[in-house]
Amino acid sequence: MKLFMVLLFVVIGSENVWAKTKIIDGDSLFIDDREIRLSGIDAPEFLQVCYDKNGKEYECGQKAKDMLEALAGKDIKCQVLEVDRYKREVAICFSKGKNINEEMVKSGWAVAYTAYTKDYVKEEAEAKLAKKGIWQGRFMKPELYRALKR
DSSP states (O other): OOOOOEEEEEEEEEEEEEEEEEEEEEEEETTTTEEETTTTOOOOOTTTOOOTSSSSOOOHHHHHHHHHHHHHOEEEEEEEEEEEETOOOEEEEEEEEEEEHHHHHHHTTSOOOOOOTTTTHHHHHHHHHTGGGGSSSSSOOOHHHHHHOO
């Protein structure tokens, strides 16, 4: 398992800081000791597998994590919206002027988490139509995958 940890320039609220950032999976990261959950999206769990258009199994959880690493870039700005029941800061994060949450859904490596918001429904529909990311074949929604693994 490859860990992605780098010293990044981070803006949280109005505070600018240098911080260690560690990508956990396709929708979660740590900024120093603060756990951030990307708002409005749900990505495959790190160990989750999916199936491509030919029915071949692949590590979609790792692919989702790789995409978040690529999108995070060298600096990241997170706008914290709330703290969830697990004490994670739920945020919309930006890098290079792009909304990372939205880009994860647009790329097909996360789904819109409609139990909490409808923010990325349009982006999900476009990724699904274009068969991007997990939409290239068969997969289990991450929420269901987690429930079955409990």
